[in-house]
Amino acid sequence: MTLTFDAQLRLGPFEYNAAFEADQEIVVLFGHSGAGKSVTLQAIAGLVTPQAGRIEVARRVVFDSVSRVNLPPQQRGVGYVVQELALFPHMTVADNVAFGLEGAKRDRHAQIRPLLSRLGLDGFEERMPGTLSGGQRQRVALGRALARDVPLLLLDEPFSALDESLRRLLRAELLRLRAELGLTVVFVTHDLREAHLLADRLAVFDGGRILQFDRRDEVFRHPRSRRIAELVGVANVLGGRVIGHRPDGVTVEVDGVALLATTDQRPAVGSEVDLAIRAERVNLRRGTVADTDGVNLLEAEIVEEHAYGATHTLWLEPAGAGPRIEVEVPSRPYEVLGVAGKRAWLLELPPDDLHVMARAPESG
Amino acid sequence: MNRLRSSIALLFILPFALLACSDDEATPEATATAATATATGAATDVATAEPTLASGSIVVSAASSLTDAFTEVAVAFEATNPGVTVDLNFGSSSELATQIVEGAPAEVFASANEAQMAVVIDAGVAEVAEIFAQNVIVVAVPADNDSVQAFEDIAADGVRLVLAGVDVPVGDYARRAISAASTAGVYGADFQSRVLANVVSEEPNVRAVLAKVELGEADAGIVYATDASVSGDAVRVVEVPAEYSTPAVYPIAAVGENPSEQALAFVAFVLSQEGQAILAGFGFAAP
Amino acid sequence: MTLRSARTDVVALTLVVALGAAFVAYFALPFLGLADRAASDGRVWDLATDTAVRSALWLSLWTAGLSTVIAVACGTPVAYWLARTRIRGRSVLDALVDLPIVLPPTVAGVALLTAFGGRGLLGEPLADLTGFRFTFTTAAVVMAQVLVAAPFYVRTARSGFAAVDPQLEHVAYTLGASRTETFLRITLPQARGALLAGIVLCWARAMGELGATLIFAGSLEGRTRTMPLAIIDAFERTSLGLAGAVSMSLILLVVALAVLVLFRAVAPAEARR
Numbered sequence: 001m002t003l004t005f006d007a008q009l010r011l012g013p014f015e016y017n018a019a020f021e022a023d024q025e026i027v028v029l030f031g032h033s034g035a036g037k038s039v040t041l042q043a044i045a046g047l048v049t050p051q052a053g054r055i056e057v058a059r060r061v062v063f064d065s066v067s068r069v070n071l072p073p074q075q076r077g078v079g080y081v082v083q084e085l086a087l088f089p090h091m092t093v094a095d096n097v098a099f100g101l102e103g104a105k106r107d108r109h110a111q112i113r114p115l116l117s118r119l120g121l122d123g124f125e126e127r128m129p130g131t132l133s134g135g136q137r138q139r140v141a142l143g144r145a146l147a148r149d150v151p152l153l154l155l156d157e158p159f160s161a162l163d164e165s166l167r168r169l170l171r172a173e174l175l176r177l178r179a180e181l182g183l184t185v186v187f188v189t190h191d192l193r194e195a196h197l198l199a200d201r202l203a204v205f206d207g208g209r210i211l212q213f214d215r216r217d218e219v220f221r222h223p224r225s226r227r228i229a230e231l232v233g234v235a236n237v238l239g240g241r242v243i244g245h246r247p248d249g250v251t252v253e254v255d256g257v258a259l260l261a262t263t264d265q266r267p268a269v270g271s272e273v274d275l276a277i278r279a280e281r282v283n284l285r286r287g288t289v290a291d292t293d294g295v296n297l298l299e300a301e302i303v304e305e306h307a308y309g310a311t312h313t314l315w316l317e318p319a320g321a322g323p324r325i326e327v328e329v330p331s332r333p334y335e336v337l338g339v340a341g342k343r344a345w346l347l348e349l350p351p352d353d354l355h356v357m358a359r360a361p362e363s364g
Numbered sequence: 365m366n367r368l369r370s371s372i373a374l375l376f377i378l379p380f381a382l383l384a385c386s387d388d389e390a391t392p393e394a395t396a397t398a399a400t401a402t403a404t405g406a407a408t409d410v411a412t413a414e415p416t417l418a419s420g421s422i423v424v425s426a427a428s429s430l431t432d433a434f435t436e437v438a439v440a441f442e443a444t445n446p447g448v449t450v451d452l453n454f455g456s457s458s459e460l461a462t463q464i465v466e467g468a469p470a471e472v473f474a475s476a477n478e479a480q481m482a483v484v485i486d487a488g489v490a491e492v493a494e495i496f497a498q499n500v501i502v503v504a505v506p507a508d509n510d511s512v513q514a515f516e517d518i519a520a521d522g523v524r525l526v527l528a529g530v531d532v533p534v535g536d537y538a539r540r541a542i543s544a545a546s547t548a549g550v551y552g553a554d555f556q557s558r559v560l561a562n563v564v565s566e567e568p569n570v571r572a573v574l575a576k577v578e579l580g581e582a583d584a585g586i587v588y589a590t591d592a593s594v595s596g597d598a599v600r601v602v603e604v605p606a607e608y609s610t611p612a613v614y615p616i617a618a619v620g621e622n623p624s625e626q627a628l629a630f631v632a633f634v635l636s637q638e639g640q641a642i643l644a645g646f647g648f649a650a651p
Numbered sequence: 652m653t654l655r656s657a658r659t660d661v662v663a664l665t666l667v668v669a670l671g672a673a674f675v676a677y678f679a680l681p682f683l684g685l686a687d688r689a690a691s692d693g694r695v696w697d698l699a700t701d702t703a704v705r706s707a708l709w710l711s712l713w714t715a716g717l718s719t720v721i722a723v724a725c726g727t728p729v730a731y732w733l734a735r736t737r738i739r740g741r742s743v744l745d746a747l748v749d750l751p752i753v754l755p756p757t758v759a760g761v762a763l764l765t766a767f768g769g770r771g772l773l774g775e776p777l778a779d780l781t782g783f784r785f786t787f788t789t790a791a792v793v794m795a796q797v798l799v800a801a802p803f804y805v806r807t808a809r810s811g812f813a814a815v816d817p818q819l820e821h822v823a824y825t826l827g828a829s830r831t832e833t834f835l836r837i838t839l840p841q842a843r844g845a846l847l848a849g850i851v852l853c854w855a856r857a858m859g860e861l862g863a864t865l866i867f868a869g870s871l872e873g874r875t876r877t878m879p880l881a882i883i884d885a886f887e888r889t890s891l892g893l894a895g896a897v898s899m900s901l902i903l904l905v906v907a908l909a910v911l912v913l914f915r916a917v918a919p920a921e922a923r924r
Contacts, residue, residue: 045825073824080825086818090840100826148827459886466893483889524787526869529887564787565869566876568883576869580770581786 002151002184003027007043007053007063016050016208022152022201026178026185028216030195031205031231037188038083040205041154044186045080046073058151079145079153083160085137087129087144094125097143112147118177119143135166139173146181153185159194171197192233196220204228222355226274229357235279235326239359242267249351256321260295261354274357279313279328283348284337296349298322302339312339316347325349419447422626423469425460426452427476427533427614428569429499429588433646434474440642441633448626456569457481458531464489464619471627474616474634476533476570476588481615493617496634498649499588501537501609503602504577504595512584515604516551518542519558526565526573526582534570537612538586544608574599588612590647611649685900694894695901703891704899706873707881712906714792714877715800715857721793722801722853727846730808731834735817748809751802759799760866767794768867791868792875796857804853811845812838851914855907878903 006019016036020027029037042048044055046062049070055063057078062071088096097116098108109125116122119139129137138158145153155174159167171194178185189195195202199216204223211228212219223229229237240254249262252275259275267273289297300316303324312334314327325347329339339345426434431454438450453460453470457480464470465487473490475481476499484490505512511523518525528535546556567573570587577585578598592601616634618627633639640650653659689695698704733745751759767774767785778784785791815838823833839846861879868875870884878899885895 045821047821047824073821074827074829076825078825080822082818082822084816084818086816086822088819088823088837099823099828102827144822144826456887458889461889462886462892479889524784529870529884531889532887535887563871564874565871566884567870568865568887572865579764579768581764581768581784581869 001056002058003044003186004054004056005040005044007040007050007055009039009043009048009050009052011039011048014208018203018205018208018210020203020210020213022184022186024182024184025200026175026187026198027201027203028195028199029186029188029203029205030190030192030199032190035205036208037190037205038156039208041080041156041186041188044076044152044154045078046071046076077148077150077152079148079150081141081145081153081155081158083157085141085158087137087140089129091129092125093121093127093129093132093140096129096140097121097147099144100148112143115143115147118180119173134162135170138162138170142174142177146177146183151184153183155185156188157190158187160189160191167194174198202232204231206231221278221353223276223357225357226276226359229274229276229355233278234276235328236275236277236282236323237357238275238277238323240273240275242269242271242273244269250356252356255318255323257298257318257323259349259354260351261356262351263356265356265358267356267358272359274359276355276357277349277353279326280311281350281353282325282327283350284314284327284329284333284339285346285348286337286342287346289346292346294348296351296354298325298347298349300325300345300347302343302345314339316345318347319344417445417448417626417629420624420626421449421451422471422624422630423451423453424472424474424630425464425468425470426454426472426474427457427460428454428571429476429534429591430454430474430614431571432594433590433643433648436646437634437639437642440638441630444633444638445626445629448629450630454569454571456528456532458483458529458533459568471619471624472616472630473619474614476612476614477536478613478615479536480531480533481617484617484619490617490619493615494631494635495613495651496616496639497614497643497651499590499612499614499647500649501534501541501586501604501612502589502592503584503604504574504587504592505584505600505602506577506580506582507598507600509580509583509600512602515545515602515608516555517602518562518584519551519555520562523562524564524581524583525559525562526567526576526585527563528570528573528586529566529568532567532569533612534573534586534588535566537609541586541604541609545605548608593647613651614648682904685897685904688893688897689901692894692897695898698891698895698898699902701891701895701898703872703876703881703884704895704902707876707878707899708902708906710789710792710873710876711858711878711903714789714796715854715860718793718796718800718857719804719850719854721797722804723846723850726801726805727808730805731812731838733805733809734812745809748802748805751799752806754799756799756860756862757866760795760863763791763795763798763863763867767791786867787869787871787875789868789874792864792877795863795867796860799860799863800853800856803856804849807849807852808842808846811842811849814845815841847914847917851910854910858903858906 001021001023003022005021008017010016016039018036018040029040031037039048043050050063050065052065053063054061057076061069062076063069088099094109094112098112101108101111116125119142121139121143124136129140132140159170162170175198177183187198196216201214202216202219203213204211204219206227212224220232223232223234226237238254240252242250243253243258244251245266246260249260250267252259252261252273254275261275285292289299298318300318302314303317304315306313310331312329312331314329316325316327424434434452438452442448442450457475457477460473461475461480461483464473464484473484481493485493503512503515503518511520512518517523527538530536542556542559545551564582565576567576570591573585574587574591574595576582578595589601592599616631618631733741733748764771766772769775769778769784769786774785785794819837819841820833823837828836859879864875864877864880870876870880876884882896882899885891885899888895
């Protein structure tokens with residue numbers, strides 16, 4: 001395990017308590033600003049001291065409140081890239097990247113040449129940070145953090161200041177680097193798409209706590225609570241009551257309609273649950289309930305629509321009983337189905353995509 | 365508290381005296397500070413009714429050694445001539461002479477020696493001067509300091525001697541006395557060189573010399589007898605043998621081609637019985 | 652005419668220009684006065700090479716230089732600590748550092764006497780034990796200069812350090828640089844301009860120091876009579892007089908200008924501020 005992390009701290013009124021781990025993967029810390037993501041990186045790097053906890057990097061204990069271990073940042077052996085990059089303005093690219101290395105200048109510069117190459121920075125050695133573009137500066141910051149051959153790389157919203165095309169490029173590079181160097185990366189972002197793209201595992205932060213730490217798909221498809229579902233962009237969270245058990249799931253009554261949800265859980269009949277289904281998992285079909293085979297079918301009308309180019313987001317209100325549903329339709333199926341010209345549709349909520357969440361109070 | 369107040373008064377007066385060229389604003393404060401420090405309801409007898417002067421103000425530049433005496437003289441003069449304000453400007457006579465020659469608006473100049481008055485007269489800024497007082501130099505020593513018991517001790521090894529600057533009257537008188545004593549040979553032919561080797565500072569005026577002695581920083585300083593008496597118990601006096609010291613002669617003159625009647629009246633007042641009585645009260649000898 | 656009307660701007664502009672011109676003229680006149688006196692009085696040039704003048708100049712230069720070196724050596728760590736520390740007593744310490752700046756120099760002189768004079772807190776036991784006294788020595792000159800001038804350096808250095816992004820230092824730590832190495836390789840170069848400005852300010856203040864020196868160190872040629880004291884002394888001396896004072900003022904002016912030019916060459920960005 002390259003990183004095990006467990007820390008509690010208080011910064012003024014802000015209380016923080018989180019635990020997770022990472023090993024040869026990218027763990028994304030995801031959440032809104034102020035949720036505690038940056039503090040986590042600072043604690044790992046040794047720039048912030050938790051009140052209690054234990055942090056291990058590459059099987060070395062760097063912090064342990066019980067045995068009073070608290071290695072200074074200099075000795076933690078992690079690479080850290082802050083959001084503002086903090087390149088040393090008075091040093092060249094080569095001096096910046098080689099800063100963490102020891103030895104004669106010439107040797108250090110020789111040592112980093114392959115890294116510069118790999119980052120596409122050949123020929124940039126004598127340039128000053130002020131003359132570089134955003135993407136180039138990013139790569140220098142990355143190079144500087146990686147030059148010391150560290151096992152763990154901490155990245156704090158490194159791409160947020162860049163435009164989309166550049167972001168795509170750099171994300172791809174990061175994935176490639178991780179594979180090539182066998183790095184463990186802890187990556188902080190508040191961008192959901194970025195989180196989804198990069199994460200092997202995902203920790204959802206909220207109010208100084210981790211609400212869920214799981215494989216990416218688990219978190220996205222099976223969030224454990226309404227709050228987590230909201231945070232990871234599940235558009236449809238439907239409140240209902242369990243009315244029956246089935247061999248492969250439960251039947252839940254939501255706003256007057258009975259919906260089937262596949263699940264291993266067996267909440268008691270009569271108990272309140274939330275059903276979550278992502279907007280892109282809802283099927284849009286022609287026809288009526290009467291003449292269609294299938295379960296969880298709802299006749300509904302489009303009441304609002306946003307065209308985003310690659311996708312369309314539609315809100316449909318059922319004709320009779322039932323909840324309002326958000327549906328995301330990619331542009332091609334949108335055209336083929338002829339959504340533009342027709343308001344009344346048949347919604348299908350596949351039971352496998354209907355995720356059951358207990359309505360218990362939030363737990364981290 | 366006398367020496368402390370004098371020191372503080374001096375410190376506030378010093379920058380004003382040094383910087384005040386034609387600065388009418390500075391001197392009232394100097395006057396006020398000096399006045400509160402020394403004048404405790406000085407009883408001045410308003411003698412016979414003088415002919416009334418037109419009201420106005422005059423600036424009087426006077427040697428530092430006249431600080432206390434002239435403050436009281438000014439108060440008495442103003443009492444006799446209501447409506448006339450006297451702004452006193454104290455400093456070393458050499459510095460005051462330079463100011464006057466450069467055009468400072470002093471209307472009366474009271475110098476501590478004739479050489480500095482000559483500077484002013486030679487520059488054509490004043491015509492006639494009269495001697496109004498005499499003084500005597502002494503060696504002032506901190507009361508708790510035994511290193512100097514007699515005049516010749518100022519030549520002793522390690523004595524920290526403070527004099528006024530070369531052209532400051534008291535500094536000039538002091539050096540003449542030292543030279544005279546050295547020529548006489550009584551204390552040894554190298555008396556002068558030994559004394560001068562003991563000089564640790566040349567102060568801008570006599571009151572600065574006195575301050576160094578009062579503070580105990582100097583083992584000895586040569587000042588006027590009148591200055592030493594102002595310091596009271598803080599300072600002990602060692603006499604300069606009369607055969608070596610010439611009396612200090614103080615001339616006063618009204619400045620300018622056409623001195624104002626107030627200026628002339630002030631000069632007259634200093635020379636009058638009343639003015640002379642005040643000066644005598646501070647230890648000045650008659651002219 | 653209200654605040655909003657167009658005429659207000661015209662009136663205001665006229666007022667501002669008139670006041671501004673008068674202000675600038677007021678500053679220009681003293682220098683013109685010096686130049687005029689130098690041009691009309693031949694003695695000014697003769698006296699420029701007088702031994703008294705040269706002695707005062709040399710004394711001023713090396714004592715101010717030494718005072719500045721002391722200020723930088725001792726003040727830099729203090730300034731850095733003040734810039735970075737977050738302890739609660741910090742504002743008190745800031746005020747203490749700033750105090751000598753608002754202190755009138757004569758008061759500083761008196762304070763030095765009460766501490767280091769023959770009857771002073773430290774001075775008296777020292778005199779009793781060793782017979783050594785600070786007053787009237789060249790050391791006293793340096794002490795007076797350090798007291799009044801060092802705070803100018805420390806203040807400027809403190810702002811300079813505070814302006815260095817702490818993140819740069821944090822990143823340096825994570826890259827393995829010790830606090831000392833980070834300070835020398837990252838913080839110091841970043842604060843360079845401010846530090847240089849502080850040095851110039853400190854040196855200038857030390858060169859101009861008069862009140863405290865006069866009171867604490869006294870005035871003796873070659874030992875304690877720096878240029879400002881020599882200018883005062885010139886007034887007492889018929890041989891030097893105003894011509895001597897003008898002479899020395901011009902020399903000091905030339906030295907000051909030279910330093911300004913040097914400063915602009917070495918730290919152009921900072922000098923523009």
